[in-house]
Amino acid sequence: MNVIRRVGSWDLIVLLALVLVIAVGAATIEGVASPRFWRFVSLEVIPIAIVALPLTLVIITGEIDLSVASTMGLTCAVMGDLWMHGVRSLPLLIALCLVLGAVLGAVNGLFITAFGLPSLAVTIGTLALYRGLAYVVLGDKAVADYPDSWTSGAISPISGLTIPWFVIVVAVLAVIFAVVLHATPIGRGLYAMGNNAEAARFAGVAVNRTKFWLFVTTGTMSALAGVFWTFRYASARADNANGLELAVVAAVLLGGVSIFGGRGGLLGVVGAVVLLSTLRNALQLASVPQNTLTIVTGSLLIASVVGPNVAAMARERLRRRRPARKSHQPA
Template identity: 35%
Template sequence: MSRLLKRRETLLFVIIVIMVAAFSSRATGFATPSNLANIFNDTAILIILALAQMTVILTKSIDLSVAANLAFTGMAVAMLNATYPDLPLVVLVLTAIVIGALLGVINGYLVWALEIPPIVVTLGTLTVYRGMAFVLSGGAWVNAHQMTPIFLNATRTVVLGLPVLSWIAIVIVAIVYIVLRHTPFGRSTYAAGGNPVAAVYAGIDVGWTRFLAFVLSGALAGLSGYLWVARYAVAYVDIANGFELDSVAACVIGGISIAGGVGTVAGTVLGSLFLGVIKNALPVIGISPFTQMAISGTVIILAVVFNARRERSRGRIILRDQAAKEVNSEELPA
């Protein structure tokens, strides 16, 4: 029990519960099941993007282009739907995933084959993908009346009390959990970020693992592109602008180490929900958008400090234990 209480995920869950209780005292009905379901649905896309970001961060990399990938992919499938309304929805969804994965391939190849730092690569492709969305659309919007009803309503259909969008997020969470915990790729992901040198000696191709992480990240961003356009019934160049930072923030708050190799799917989901609760609650209780930004930034900084102190403490324990072993070995008689 004490071990469970010390876990980062348990602490974060308790904080979220306290926040919901506190906000419900200021806004009647905030903690009702229907409103909590709405908050989860509003956070579903962020959860998927944060899981995409987590996969890359675990390999000691970062993907700043996830939101730009979402914007380009969302624009592409929205224009396809508007131009060819008879295309089946499954074809459009698969197209979004494939386009997103191909954009991830570009990031992964530049990081793996050319050994360019991930932050430099994805900062560049962030701008490139946004520019591609502008070129593709000519700066025009694709509005709800140009899209087919099934394209827009598929994710809004309520099943067992939750919209399909929420169920998609739950399925993605389960898939990513299984991939990271029970597949060779998942184990390689943690090893490549936790100790790249040891991973190489263990026979793990660190570069290839990072490449696959970027491809998976791109595929999830591509799926999010369709989900975003269907959810908000509009596609334009600047959709999800700044969401790449929210995805990083959700990971950091959830305990994912920027240094790589440390973190859980549960932590990422809770970090996303933490941001979702804040963004839904602060406007309700009358907090200005500028104050919301300051609060969110403060939370991120505190999370980074907490992570750094935790990792430093672990480092001290390892060093202390190693020193104790060396002293004991010196004291043993020859």
Template identity: 40%
Template sequence: MESHTPVSTADRIKTQRPFSLSRFFLRWEWLMIVLIAIVGVINTRISPYFLNVVNLFDMTFNFMEKGLMALPMTMIIISGNIDLSVASALAMSAATMALLFKHGVSIWIGAGIALGIGIFGGWLNGKIITRIQLPALAVTLGTYALYRGMAFVMLGDIPVKGYPAAFTYIGQGYIAGTPVPVPLIIFLIAAVLFGLLLHKTSFGRKVYAIGNNEDACRYAGVDVERVKVILYMLSGAMAALAAIVMAARFGSTRTDIATGYELHVITAVVLGGTDIFGGRGTMLGTILSVFLLGIIEWGMSLKMIPGQVQQIVSGSVLILAILLPNVLGKMMKR
């Protein structure tokens, strides 16, 4: 009598195909690398100082917070969901920390509480989505307004300043004796951890499986609701961490902090090759996309292009990022 080894839904998602050199070099990550090189050459023409090692490292100060939020957003979008409230969760966490500091609480205790607030905000998103069975788009659009409003209620229009040097080092400092910024190291450590979580654990396989066929996952015994809640809690945690890094970088906190960042974060994820409809994507693609967008923004800043025009560019890149995978996908299937 033959024995049959059960195959999980997550394992059935990926079908093995023979290795193809053409498909390998058509991988989305290679496109990201080529685009980074092209934009780098263009920026070199704009400013001869672009390739200076110190300038290259300093450039990363400007987009590490977006990168931190893009990591869990990758997993959320792969699962077939979305989180529009990330930037507002950042603002709410930053405002909480600033309010506590303003009233004499240690900045480190405030940072810990802010982290908890971010996680709670993510948990609330996940619970509303899974318990009430509402679309993630609608729920997080609501909490987008709720969390930003709470930040305004806590701080009003008056910024909080005067953070201690030991705290601002997190956002402004360098690793001793090197030009490597502390925020870059924080991002790279987080990127490795999220990469391992998505690509090397059963939890990550469940994320892919849910994005491909949520109903099949339920029939296979996957606790879909639990996975979703965890994903949103991770998103809240990274939004809070980004709030800490950002407040430390600016040395102050305002309620309009990170306004519009949700667009940049989603653009980074989709441009990195994650399917906006779920089921496909890689953490490496998102990481490369974060650097690509950061270099583009840095180049526009060198050219002193107005912020409104930069916003138009970001929106255009998002549209192209949604359309281009369909073209590349058809080429890879040949």
């Protein structure tokens, strides 16, 4: 592979930044190198990564879903309400929550594909709607009497490690989404939609149908993240995951996915999820105020939009200079 392209790859830049943050954090902040620290990082990574995987595909097509955290919150509220009304079967409870997530995603997809409404406006609306419905369902109550086998089991560590076993589920999902995006005609169609939806239609891509199912998938995965969130904190509340959409979108964009669609990959996104969680937990361990953490997240979000464009411009300049240099070499 061309060395210049590898050095200019945004995925590689993100992974190098992750290594740098880990190295500096371990050298300057007590506890960053401890297994306990990485347990907290992995617990934070899990729900963000679960939502970031399908959202990556949505943004590559040129759309966005800002209702993901509210979908998680409504899932948690419904999960708590079902539990209070006697649904005590774990498989049934999870299945009903996933169906709910699919329905919520389908609502977004229907408005966007059938009525031609912009995804930004639709999902800002459902962000408020779904969160409001969560409070209607559960109010300000907290349901916290789940069996210990459920709550502790969801976050129990892999044998011999401190990292929770659910990381394996996330890794399997990441592989599945990566294969779909990077090694199938579906993935090529997603990039085509992001670059030019009309051209993709002429090429035979079912643009509206594909986008609809992407939003259904995002809703389903958000519901799964909501189930994990409930078990991790052993509490179903209407305000669960409030504001998490900022962390998810920041990770996807920092991972090199263009907000305009048509560019990006899952390796950089996964690296960005781990990078942001590592940085956030390290700064918290260093007693950095919450307001500063918000400023850091916002700054990285801006950098995630500007950075890939700057990197692309740099690669283009290097590409143009190389033929010019060759043309000046003596025969």
